[in-house]
Every structure is written in C-alpha cells, then in structure tokens.
Amino acid sequence: MKNCVIIQSGGPTAAINASLAGVVYKAKEMGYDRIYGAINGIAGVLRHHLIDLTERLSDPEFLDKLMVTPAMYLGSCRNRMPDPIAEPAQYEQMFSFFKEKEIVAFFGIGGNDSMDTVAKLSAYAAKVNSPIRVMGVPKTIDNDLMQIDHTPGFGSAAKYVATSLLEMAHDTMIYPVKSITIVEIMGRDAGWLTAASALARTSYSNAPQLIYLPEVPFSITECIEDTEKLLRERNSVVIAISEGIRDKEGNYISASDSAVDKFGHQQLSGAGKALEHILGQAIGVKIRSVELNIPQRCGTHLASQTDLLEARALGEYGVELAEKGETGLMASLERISDEPYKVSYKGVSVAEVANGVRNVPREFINERGNDVNEKMLSYLRPLILGEPKITYENGLPEFLDVSHLLSSVTF
Amino acid sequence: MKNCVIIQSGGPTAAINASLAGVVYKAKEMGYDRIYGAINGIAGVLRHHLIDLTERLSDPEFLDKLMVTPAMYLGSCRNRMPDPIAEPAQYEQMFSFFKEKEIVAFFGIGGNDSMDTVAKLSAYAAKVNSPIRVMGVPKTIDNDLMQIDHTPGFGSAAKYVATSLLEMAHDTMIYPVKSITIVEIMGRDAGWLTAASALARTSYSNAPQLIYLPEVPFSITECIEDTEKLLRERNSVVIAISEGIRDKEGNYISASDSAVDKFGHQQLSGAGKALEHILGQAIGVKIRSVELNIPQRCGTHLASQTDLLEARALGEYGVELAEKGETGLMASLERISDEPYKVSYKGVSVAEVANGVRNVPREFINERGNDVNEKMLSYLRPLILGEPKITYENGLPEFLDVSHLLSSVTF
Numbered sequence: 001m002k003n004c005v006i007i008q009s010g011g012p013t014a015a016i017n018a019s020l021a022g023v024v025y026k027a028k029e030m031g032y033d034r035i036y037g038a039i040n041g042i043a044g045v046l047r048h049h050l051i052d053l054t055e056r057l058s059d060p061e062f063l064d065k066l067m068v069t070p071a072m073y074l075g076s077c078r079n080r081m082p083d084p085i086a087e088p089a090q091y092e093q094m095f096s097f098f099k100e101k102e103i104v105a106f107f108g109i110g111g112n113d114s115m116d117t118v119a120k121l122s123a124y125a126a127k128v129n130s131p132i133r134v135m136g137v138p139k140t141i142d143n144d145l146m147q148i149d150h151t152p153g154f155g156s157a158a159k160y161v162a163t164s165l166l167e168m169a170h171d172t173m174i175y176p177v178k179s180i181t182i183v184e185i186m187g188r189d190a191g192w193l194t195a196a197s198a199l200a201r202t203s204y205s206n207a208p209q210l211i212y213l214p215e216v217p218f219s220i221t222e223c224i225e226d227t228e229k230l231l232r233e234r235n236s237v238v239i240a241i242s243e244g245i246r247d248k249e250g251n252y253i254s255a256s257d258s259a260v261d262k263f264g265h266q267q268l269s270g271a272g273k274a275l276e277h278i279l280g281q282a283i284g285v286k287i288r289s290v291e292l293n294i295p296q297r298c299g300t301h302l303a304s305q306t307d308l309l310e311a312r313a314l315g316e317y318g319v320e321l322a323e324k325g326e327t328g329l330m331a332s333l334e335r336i337s338d339e340p341y342k343v344s345y346k347g348v349s350v351a352e353v354a355n356g357v358r359n360v361p362r363e364f365i366n367e368r369g370n371d372v373n374e375k376m377l378s379y380l381r382p383l384i385l386g387e388p389k390i391t392y393e394n395g396l397p398e399f400l401d402v403s404h405l406l407s408s409v410t411f
Numbered sequence: 412m413k414n415c416v417i418i419q420s421g422g423p424t425a426a427i428n429a430s431l432a433g434v435v436y437k438a439k440e441m442g443y444d445r446i447y448g449a450i451n452g453i454a455g456v457l458r459h460h461l462i463d464l465t466e467r468l469s470d471p472e473f474l475d476k477l478m479v480t481p482a483m484y485l486g487s488c489r490n491r492m493p494d495p496i497a498e499p500a501q502y503e504q505m506f507s508f509f510k511e512k513e514i515v516a517f518f519g520i521g522g523n524d525s526m527d528t529v530a531k532l533s534a535y536a537a538k539v540n541s542p543i544r545v546m547g548v549p550k551t552i553d554n555d556l557m558q559i560d561h562t563p564g565f566g567s568a569a570k571y572v573a574t575s576l577l578e579m580a581h582d583t584m585i586y587p588v589k590s591i592t593i594v595e596i597m598g599r600d601a602g603w604l605t606a607a608s609a610l611a612r613t614s615y616s617n618a619p620q621l622i623y624l625p626e627v628p629f630s631i632t633e634c635i636e637d638t639e640k641l642l643r644e645r646n647s648v649v650i651a652i653s654e655g656i657r658d659k660e661g662n663y664i665s666a667s668d669s670a671v672d673k674f675g676h677q678q679l680s681g682a683g684k685a686l687e688h689i690l691g692q693a694i695g696v697k698i699r700s701v702e703l704n705i706p707q708r709c710g711t712h713l714a715s716q717t718d719l720l721e722a723r724a725l726g727e728y729g730v731e732l733a734e735k736g737e738t739g740l741m742a743s744l745e746r747i748s749d750e751p752y753k754v755s756y757k758g759v760s761v762a763e764v765a766n767g768v769r770n771v772p773r774e775f776i777n778e779r780g781n782d783v784n785e786k787m788l789s790y791l792r793p794l795i796l797g798e799p800k801i802t803y804e805n806g807l808p809e810f811l812d813v814s815h816l817l818s819s820v821t822f
Contacts (some may be wrong), residue, residue: 012582040587073582078586159806166807170482171423171709173816175489176451204578228709234817294592294702295575297580301713304806343493384806394794395570395715396577396610404613405584406645 003034003051004322009078012071012137013153014057014160014300015311015399016139019109020073021066022315023137026052027105027333030323036101039404041077041110042117045094050101051404059187062400063325066390069307069399070238071299076110081117084124091124094266098132103324105133109315111140111151116331116354122328123351131274133322136330136350141396143192146356147348149335152314153297155307155383156197159301160386161185164292169207171234178285180227181238182270183208185292188244191215191360193296196380207238215360216369217248223275226370231285243291251276258396301397305386310343317345326411340383412513414445416459416461419521420452420489420553425571425711426722427550427633428811430520431484432477433726434548435464438516441734447512450815452488452521453528456505459467461512462815473811479799480810492528495535502535509543516544516733521728522551522562526741529766533739534681534762547741547761548726552708554603557767558759560746563706563725564719566794569607571710572596573795575703576611576651580618583647591638592649594619595683596682597705599655602626602771604707606783608651608792616647626771627780628659634686635693637781642696654682654702663687707715712808716797728756740806752793 006023009071027035035053038044049072056062066073084091098106108118115136120136122228137143141157163390165183172181176316185194191213209230212218223239230237246252254274272289280287310333318331329347336342391398417434417683419427431448438446446464449455467473472775477484495502510519526547532544548570549556552568556819576594581594596605602624609622610615620641623629634650657663684778691698719746740758747753775787800811 010586026418040585056416058514071583072585075587076585151413159559163712163807164710166810167481167709167711170480170810170813171705174483174487174815175425176454199805202807202810202812204812276786288705290704290706291702292706294579294699295701295703297708298578299575300578303576381805386806387803392798394610394792395797396574396613399577399581399613401613401615402581402584 001033002031003036003044003102004032004105004106004107005036005038005098005103006042006074006107006109006369007038007045008074008109009076009114009117010140011140012076012298014070014156014298015307016109017069017073018067019061019134019137019139019152019315020310022312023319024109025058025063026316026319028054028057029230030319037348042076042079042081043077044075044083045097046090049096054354055082065398065400067312068122068300068303068390068397070298073400073402075314075405080113081120084120085127085175088124095124095130095132103132105135107135107318109137109139112145112353112357118330119179119328119351119354125327133325133327135140135318135322135327136353137318138312138332141193142187142190144190144359145353146358147330147353148332149343150383151240152307152311154192156300156302157197157296158192158380159304159384160302161193161196161295162199163302163406164200165208165238166205167228168290169205169238171239172207172238176235178231179236179279180238180285180287182272182275182289183238183292184241184243184289184393186296187214187242189214189357189359191242193337194242195360195364195376198377199380201386203296205296208240209237210370212239212241212245213360213365213369214244214246215362216365218245218253219247220278220303221337222370223296224279227279228283231283241271241275254264279382292373303388304384305388306383307387308310321347338378338382389411412444413442413515414447414513415443415516416447416449416456416509416514417485417518417520418449418452419483419520419681420458420487420528421551423476423487423709424550424552425481425567425709425714426564426718427520427721428480429719430548430550430563430676430726431476432474432483434518434722434730435468436474436606437727437730439468440466441730442491448485451486453490453492454488455486456508459508460649461691462787467797469654473715476809476811478723479711479714479801479808480707484811484813485698486816489524491524492531492662492680496533496538499535499562502532506535506539506541506543514543516546518729519549520548520550520787523556523766523768530739530743530762530765530798535739544736544738546729546733546738547764548729549741549743550603553598553601555768555770556764557769558620558741559743559766560754563718563722565603566715567711567713568604568707569610570715570792570795571707571713572604572607573610574713577613577616578607578702580611580649585638587646589642591687591694591696592647593683593700594649594651594703595654595681595700596716597707598625598653600625600770602653604654605651605788606775607770609788610791610795619651620648621650621674621781623650623652623656623773623781624776625653625655625657626773627776629664631689633781635690639694639803651687652682656682656745666673695815700755703712712801714799715795716799717794719799724756732758749789797799
C-alpha cells in the first residue's frame with residue numbers, strides 16, 4: 001500500500017481547498033491507494049482522526065466543488081509543535097501511526113506556522129531516517145510568506161477587497177455632501193491586502209484616495225492634512241487602512257487601550273473605529289468606518305480564478321516533488337513576467353519559509369507613505385483576474401458538506 | 412415634445428438602477444422624446460441639474476450595465492419637502508421648470524421618505540390642476556414599505572447576507588474550540604434583512620443558530636441562556652442580530668451611551684460590538700463580531716436576479732400607469748404564490764405608502780423570539796433566486812461610469 005496524509009492549518013482562505021483538490025487529484029493520478037485527510041490539522045494526526053478522501057472521489061463533482069468551498073474542508077488548528085530533537089514523543093507517536101497506516105508522504109497546507117510544523121516533521125524524519133516525504137503547500141491571505149512570489153488565497157482576498165471597495169465607491173458618491181469612509185482591511189503586519197484596495201480604481205473613481213499600510217509609521221497629523229486637502233477638492237474621501245497601522249513608536253492605532261463601555265468592559269475596537277473617532281473630532285464632516293472582517297478571507301463566491309488555479313497547481317506540484325523523492329520542501333512559484341502574466345513552479349526549503357515574514361518593500365509605496373505606486377499595481381493586477389464557475393442552489397453558492405468537522409469520530 | 416424626469420433618493424440598494432433601467436426603457440418605448448435624470452434627487456430638480464438619459468441610450472449596453480451598477484446612477488438626496496399647500500414656493504418653481512422642459516411625467520424611485528416627496532408633488536399637481544403625472548417606484552433593502560409584498564433591493568441584500576453567513580459558517584467550523592460569532596445586519600426598525608440570515612442554513616449547517624430582530628424585546632439574560640445551551644451541544648455558535656435590537660424598555664443594545672475611548676471621544680460602536688462585550692463577559696469562550704455594514708446594500712456582484720427583474724418591471728409598470736393617465740400612485744407588486752413563485756403588478760396610493768413602516772409580523776418569529784419560523788422562510792426563499800450575468804474587466808465587475816455625480820454642471 002502507498003498511502004498519504006494531508007493536513008490544513010492556520011487561518012481560512014478562499015483557495016486553500018483548491019490546494020487540497022490539487023494534492024488529492026495528483027496523488028490519485030500518481031497511484032496512491034489511500035489519501036487520508038486529518039481533521040483539524042496536526043491535532044487530527046495526533047488523535048488519529050482521519051477521513052478517507054479516496055472514497056470522496058466516487059462523487060465525480062467532488063474536486064470541482066472542493067475548489068470553490070471556503071475555509072478548510074479538513075478543519076484547522078493552531079497547534080505549535082515542540083522541537084523534534086528535544087521533545088520527540090509526539091513525533092514518535094505520529095511516525096508510528098504513519099507506519100501502521102502505510103503513509104509514505106505527508107502534505108501540510110498552510111501559512112508560516114504550518115510550514116514550521118512541516119519543517120519539524122521533516123527534521124524528525126531525517127533524524128530517524130524515515131523514508132516518509134514531508135511537503136509543504138503554501139496559503140495565506142496576508143501574502144507574507146518568504147520564498148514565493150505571492151501566496152495562494154491572497155489573490156481571492158484581494159479580489160474581494162477591490163470589488164467591495166469599488167461597490168462602496170459607488171455608494172459613497174451618491175450624496176453631494178462632504179464625507180469620509182474608512183475601510184479597515186486584514187493584515188496586521190504586512191500591508192499587501194490593504195494595498196490591493198488600489199485595484200478598485202477605475203477611469204471614473206480613484207477611491208480609495210488614501211492607503212495606509214503597517215510598513216510605514218502612521219502619522220495622525222499627516223492623515224488629517226491629507227484628508228482635509230482632498231476634501232477641498234471633492235466630496236467623498238475613501239481611506240483604506242491596514243488593521244495593523246501603528247505610529248512611529250510602534251503603538252497600534254486602536255481605541256482599545258483605555259476605552260471602557262457602559263457595561264464597564266474594555267472596548268476592543270480596531271484601527272478603523274479609532275481613526276473614525278480621530279478624524280471625526282478633527283474634521284467636522286460625515287464619517288463612517290467599515291471593517292471588511294472575516295468575509296474577505298472566506299468569500300469564495302468572489303474568488304480569483306487565477307488564484308484558485310495556482311493554488312491547485314501548487315498542491316499538484318507538491319505531490320510531484322514528493323514523487324521525485326524530495327522532502328522538506330514547500331511548493332512555490334516565481335513570476336516570469338507581469339504582462340503576459342506567467343509563473344513557474346519550484347520547490348524551496350520549507351525551513352527557510354517557516355516563521356519568516358515578507359513585508360511590503362518601501363519602494364512599492366509612494367514617498368508620502370499614503371498610497372501605493374505603479375510597481376505595486378503591476379505586481380497586483382494579474383492576481384485577481386478570472387472568475388470561477390460557481391453553481392448556485394436555492395440562491396446560494398453550492399459548497400461541499402463539511403459536517404464531518406462537527407463529528408469527533410476517530411478513524 | 413413629451414418629456415419626463417426621474418429622480419432616485421434615499422439609501423443605496425443593488426437594485427435601484429434596475430428600476431431606473433425599467434423607467435428609461437419603457438419611456439423610450441412609449442415615445443417620450445427626452446428622458447431626463449435629475450442629479451441628487453429632488454435637489455437636482457430644484458437646481459435644474461439634469462442629465463439627458465435619452466443620449467445615454469446610444470450605447471446599446473447602457474441598460475444592461477445600468478441593471479447591475481450599484482447605488483444610485485443619478486445620485487441621491489435626503490431632502491424633506493415642505494407641505495405643498497402651506498409652502499408652495501419650491502413647488503411653483505419646479506412646476507414652472509417642468510413646463511419649460513415640457514415634462515409630462517415625474518418618476519420618483521425611492522423608499523418611504525421618497526414616497527413622501529412623490530405624494531407632495533402629486534398633491535401640489537392636483538391643487539394647481541397640472542396635467543403632470545407623478546409616479547413612485549419603490550426601493551429599500553429594509554423591506555419595510557407598506558402596500559407591497561416586498562421591496563426591490565431587499566432580495567439582493569438578503570442574498571448578500573445569506574451568502575456571507577454561509578461562507579462565515581464554513582469559516583467558524585474549522586477550529587475544534589468553543590466560539591461565538593455575532594453578525595450585525597442592517598435594519599434599525601424592521602428585522603426583515605436580519606431574518607434573511609436564516610436562508611444561509613443548509614443540510615450541513617444550521618448557522619445562524621440564533622436570530623434576534625428589533626420587533627421582539629431583546630433580553631440579555633435569555634440570550635446568554637440560549638447561547639450557553641447551544642455551546643453545550645456544539646463548538647461554534649453564530650448569532651445574527653439586527654443593528655436595532657433593543658430591550659423591553661426600548662433602549663438600543665449598543666455600547667455608545669457612555670463609552671469613551673483613549674482619545675476622550677465617545678465610542679460609537681453598535682449592537683454587535685456591545686453584544687460581543689456582554690457575552691464575552693458572561694461566557695468565557697472565543698468571541699468576535701462582524702458588522703456586514705454598507706457592502707450588504709451595494710453588493711451588486713451578488714444581486715438576486717429575481718430582485719433585479721422585479722425592480723426593472725416595477726420601473727416599467729410605473730411608466731405604464733402614467734401612460735394610462737394615472738397619478739399619485741406607486742408601482743407595487745403582490746404575491747400570488749410562493750411555489751411556484753408568482754407576483755402580479757398593481758398601482759397603490761403613494762400617500763398610503765409615505766411615512767408608514769411595515770414591521771415583521773410576530774407570527775413570522777418563533778415563540779422564544781430567538782429565531783424566525785417556516786412562515787418567514789417560505790416568504791423569503793423565492794426572493795434571492797437567480798444570478799445576474801455580471802461581466803468582469805481586469806478582475807472587477809464592470810459598472811457604469813458615474814463621474815457625472817462628481818460634476819456640478821447645471822443643465
């Protein structure tokens with residue numbers, strides 16, 4: 001028997017199941033007998049909680065529907081694995097389970113925490129001379145992984161952000177009164193997704209007029225100046241901010257520190273609400289803030305087809321690498337050109353990806369630090385292209401049944 | 412010359428331009444020479460700020476693109492018109508302008524404030540024996556207009572809410588830990604849109620497990636009880652609440668009353684944040700709140716085709732009524748059956764619609780007041796059916812250029 005096991009972990013994206021579809025498809029093609037999915041990431045492996053994805057393939061629509069089902073079909077976890085050399089107990093248990101299940105390859109789909117798990121499993125495998133191939137497949141809406149041009153999940157989140165911003169631009173243009181609309185976008189440390197709001201600009205709308213990323217220290221004084229200047233020229237100003245903007249001392253711009261509500265609890269409002277209060281006080285015009293929140297990471301109905309296809313291709317490529325006998329790698333892609341948009345696939349050392357963060361380079365941001373520039377736009381544009389075919393049932397997108405996530409059955 | 416003028420007013424919806432497309436299409440068919448759109452509602456009429464929509468029809472794609480362009484193509488206003496008998500000055504000015512422009516019909520697309528404007532114009536026309544026909548065409552995402560089965564714009568917002576809830580349900584199911592997700596939905600006084608969250612339920616997900624509407628007094632004690640009970644049976648609980656939930660004394664559940672942030676400003680957080688703090692204090696599990704905010708009313712990329720076609724049909728029907736010599740009416744629809752879904756069109760007195768509000772009837776809500784029932788679901792289901800064909804350009808939905816809203820040119 002030649003079996004494999006797959007985990008998904010970290011935070012949801014619209015494309016992480018496309019990578020799962022890629023792994024399953026290619027593993028089947030490569031002659032794997034049983035393709036197991038562990039429920040809730042590495043925790044599912046430790047608890048022997050697997051489902052047999054090979055059986056799911058009897059539904060001929062399984063992979064197509066999996067491609068467009070949001071969040072993790074296999075569930076997720078946030079477990080941090082111990083050092084495999086100093087504390088090998090959990091690894092011993094897992095590798096013994098792998099042996100029992102005749103597992104020859106392990107695929108971990110996730111962000112940099114997940115790549116840490118993959119790196120540790122591969123270090124343990126090397127230490128005990130296990131023949132099991134351990135492979136990482138990337139994902140994160142934050143686009144902050146090292147050793148890859150851009151991450152699966154980012155393009156779809158970027159398309160969600162840009163589309164929502166354009167629709168909101170129409171919404172903000174209807175009243176002939178001065179107004180400010182602040183849109184708070186995910187990405188605590190890396191501003192890639194906030195930068196994608198710039199894709200909302202069209203021939204008739206330049207919203208958002210201001211974009212603030214966490215990579216540049218946020219100055220309240222300059223933001224007020226910038227906004228007031230724009231309000232002299234136009235009625236509606238839209239400001240896109242990262243949830244993680246912070247001042248030059250590194251303090252987050254948020255109202256949470258000392259705010260107390262009427263129930264005596266600390267207020268936990270974020271950057272958007274905080275800036276709403278600050279600008280509202282400083283500039284006497286209509287003001288509101290919108291937090292795009294979790295829909296931006298799970299809005300598969302608005303996924304980028306480019307993103308889904310790359311996510312799938314990376315899953316397939318991970319299996320190919322394992323098949324070639326490689327281990328300890330992450331399937332990665334590099335960009336060959338922006339126009340025509342072209343990428344190629346390669347394997348990179350998962351240890352070099354784990355725990356690193358790739359921020360927005362300063363040269364992708366304008367001098368004033370209140371917008372992105374053409375370099376960023378050229379980088380972003382191809383990533384949101386194309387729309388997947390979504391089927392609707394009773395007026396809703398048709399996703400895969402994920403009720404197995406509710407069960408606690410052990411395989 | 413046989414000309415007409417159209418205004419749009421109130422808050423944005425995804426379908427209000429479909430009604431505009433209906434009026435323009437039918438007016439052209441009925442032989443109107445010039446079809447004017449007033450920019451920014453009745454304010455545009457008073458300021459003689461018109462655009463000639465007849466010219467726009469030279470683009471053969473104009474009406475199709477208009478159908479799926481969010482918010483108001485003509486802009487909006489929140490002007491409240493004075494009593495036409497006691498203060499006729501503005502009306503005299505408008506009707507003299509109508510005469511000059513050879514206007515024979517006026518169409519007002521909007522909610523109940525807009526129907527108040529239509530009613531006043533029609534009362535003034537009657538008083539001065541003007542032959543101008545004055546007609547209302549309804550819209551509002553709140554679905555709270557009198558004299559109509561449901562309002563254009565509601566079905567699209569409902570589809571946005573239900574789809575987002577389903578996607579978030581997938582997002583909430585991935586971690587094997589107890590959690591509460593609160594989703595705040597628009598509708599300060601009427602709970603129709605919050606009720607539409609129930610449409611997100613599928614064979615594998617019953618999220619939202621709790622639904623609280625403004626029509627039933629909100630009890631914090633009962634909400635805590637309901638949530639704790641659910642958390643004993645399952646990991647993830649999703650709670651849909653209207654932004655307007657209030658206690659039995661009529662006080663809004665919001666943290667805004669006395670909350671002060673670290674900048675010394677009053678916090679303006681809504682029901683979702685408030686309930687997040689309350690439940691977070693009472694129940695020690697992971698908790699978050701999501702405010703769907705303005706994307707839910709302008710998310711045309713996720714519009715209901717049923718809604719768009721009805722919105723258009725109501726626009727067309729308004730022109731037909733005017734053509735028959737009717738005035739002072741609002742184009743309305745009544746439901747003939749849920750399954751198969753069938754409606755018929757009729758005119759209703761606009762004076763009976765103006766300023767009234769249609770709340771969710773108590774018999775559409777369960778006894779405990781924490782969910783809707785099958786009566787509500789049968790009512791809602793047909794309204795989100797069907798998806799419009801949206802064309803994408805550069806990865807974004809292609810909408811009409813609305814740069815005329817930025818100009819202040821007077822016609």
